[in-house]
Amino acid sequence: MVSKRGRLDQFIAGTLQISKKAVRGLLITDKVLVDGQLAKSPDLQIDEFSHITCNCVVLRQYQKQYYMLNKPDGVVSATIDDKHPTALGLMTGVNTDMLHIAGRLDLHSTGLLLLTNDAKWSAALMAPEHKVDKQYLVTLANPLQQEYVEAFANGMYFEFEDITTLPAQLALLSSHQARVVLREGKYHQIKRMFGRFRNPVVALHRESVGNILLDNTLLPGEFRALTKAEVDSVIQH
Known part of the structure; x- marks a missing residue:
């Protein structure tokens, strides 16, 4: 198994089926949290264990096992x-x-x-x-x-x-x-x-x-x- 790292904007766009421009709008308006912190950068690197929420909806919350x-x-x-x-x-x-x-x-x-x-x-x-x-x-x-x-x-x-x-x-x-x-x-x-x-x-x-x-x-x-x-x-x- 390979660790799945990637850009935050790519993950959100793919998960919510929206454009990257729309993702930037969510970031600018403080709608996205990564591991409990406000995310501002679209190129923020995340992996399979990053806890990601958007508009208080959990998009990813895998725990290490x-x-x-x-x-x-x-x-x-x-x-x-x-x-x-x-x-x-x-x-x-x-x-x-x-x-x-x-x-x-x-x-x-x-x-x-x-x-x-x-x-x-x-x-x-x-x-x-x-x-x-x-x-x-x-x-x-x-x-x-x-x-x-x-x-x-x-x-x-x-x-x-x-x-x-x-x-x-x-x-x-x-x-x-x-x-x-x-x-x-x-x-x-x-x-x-x-x-x-x-x-x-x-x-x-x-x-x-x-x-x-x-x-x-x-x-x-x-x-x-x-x-x-x-x-x-x-x-x-």
Whole structure:
């Protein structure tokens, strides 16, 4: 989703189906408020969250929304899907018209999924150049070996894309379970990295993104709004 910025006069003209000259008349006569302030300039830049009224009639009043969802197995990170239930379909009681997913999970992956209508916020969280940590609990089909740790730390070359992954942290928790921290998100990256050792991933569960940790009180399929501290933990450049 891209942040929708534009000129105030274009928005009002399009919304009310009037000319830009008529819009200037409304501005001159103090009929337009933007975020509670009188608007005088026709080229004032607004976005999808600007609160705009004209003659006391609200023309736009979208509020920023931020949620975490404990994504269950078998749910797709999508708005619409013909075969499977969707993450947005689980957001009961929420206006999902403008929501998008910040950092998708595969069909059978579970755990922390973030949803928002704030494109700037999600871009700051997920843009590759920002290198935000993403932590996963991984269960493997075969016993883990110590040699995996160094291979993850060194990065792996993916011939198909002609790229080398950034160093990743791998902590061995038990014979078949590990914790992985990535600073990127290549296609099926964790599965492909363990695939180098012919060790299939049985389960993949995202525990955190940056400083936002999955609320362990949320059952699979449940969600809640992010706290102000969680929202503010994402540094927007």
